[in-house]
Amino acid sequence: MTTRTYAGHATALRHWPGGPGRALLVHCSLAHSGAWKGVAAHLAETHDCRAFDLPGHGRSGPWDRRGVYQDTVCAQMREMIAEWEAPVDLIGHSFGATAALRVAATAPELVRRLVLIEPVFFTVAYQADPAFREAQMQETSEVEEGFRTGDYRRAAIAFLSDWGGGQPWESLTAEQQEGFTEQMKLVEAVFVTNNGDPDGMLAGGLVARLQAPTLLIDGGASPEASHRIVAALDALIPDTHLVTVPGAGHMVPITHADTVGPLVTDFLT
Template sequence: MTPVYGGHATAVRDWPGGPGRALLIHCSLAHSGAWKGMVSHLTASHECRAFDMPGHGRSAAWDGQGVYQDAVCAQIRGMIADWEAPVDLIGHSFGATAALRVAAVSPELVRRLVLVEPVFFTAAYNEDPEFRVRYLSRDNPVNAAFEAGDFEAAARAFLKDWGGGQPWEAMSNEQQTAFAEQMKLVQAVFVTNNGDPDGLLAKGLVARLAAPSLLIDGAESPEASHRIVMALHRLIPESRVETIAGAGHMVPITHADVVGPMVSEFLA
């Protein structure tokens, strides 16, 4: 029977280990299995658990009601409630934005925090308003495709910058169809990626974050990604940054053998 977290039927993967507890939150268009390479480096010290966000993997579809990040944060809180808090949170991309929000709003739930390329654009915008103007005024094929209702074109454009490098033409028809459908969820996270949920910045919650934090990005990732990481690094009191040479946005998958030991050492 599929468990329910945050009111949502949620598919869960567990990797036995211990004695620590690590909860991992995947990126948009992925699923919990994306963590398997990294988890192999963590189980000596941690029991690891990951889940599929709504509309991803084997979890139930999102009903489109409310704010998507709220639903994911509710899943995280529900899963932490199954363990004895605090736990270690590890998030990638959009998953990292949800991890950051939970850690900042409810510091008692999180011992240590790992953010891999969090797409919390507002942090970079606030630090450099000129970058915000330049970034939002550029030609954006993803937004253009959204406006045209062409989710396949949106998926092609999105994966070019934020994917793992696999050409669209090399994907199966099933993969292409799934990615195109999930682009509706990418569209849904715009409001929080470019907003300030719970006043994370305006209320100083990130600046008072209690959990020691590791921020990771890829050297070949989009400029915005590095700007976000550095902006958060300058805000979070106890944080450090690691940039992975030769890596892009999908660094925890493509470079799991580099990122995994780094995270393991940080969580020790």
């Protein structure tokens, strides 16, 4: 790995050589760029793959808590892509997919094709079905309650239960538990964009005019919100292909890399 500065942040970069295509992969909250190892292995013959650790994750520097977290990540991505030679194929998972969608919508010249795996852009699901938003708002989740009270350990336990890879909290080491608890502050920081409309992507019709062909992937055993989000994007984006991986949960690109990898490779070639 190497470290460079993007958008003013020390950023750890990972590289899987290949070619001739170029793919930038953006990981989910609480993970790091190594999470893409399995998918990148399937892309080796067709793509040179790069990934980076989000601020406050992996070996990247901490987030300075200035401004909006997703704004910082998108600024990093734009700099990386422009430096690398645009356009590239952009692949994102969970929060990483929300940032990938935003970059593709606001800077279409940077993105050739787009892969969104379980994007947590709740706003698009709420727009498609206001009743679903109302139902969600009436339920105070354990995660939100943890944020409200400053109990980030409680928030981490609940978050990983719904959006993790299925590993019980009790099976994690004390160091892992401490790390996830601290990183929940970053999950809290992305709520504003996961549940908002940055750059007016929806209100301004940017997503509805998205130019990049888009592959949407979710897991058959994922939370209901995941299915609603990809369904809403499938209906909104002009050129899409939606695939549900049977039996998979939210961490599908890690737990089912041998299914996701070929799907992504076929779509990008």
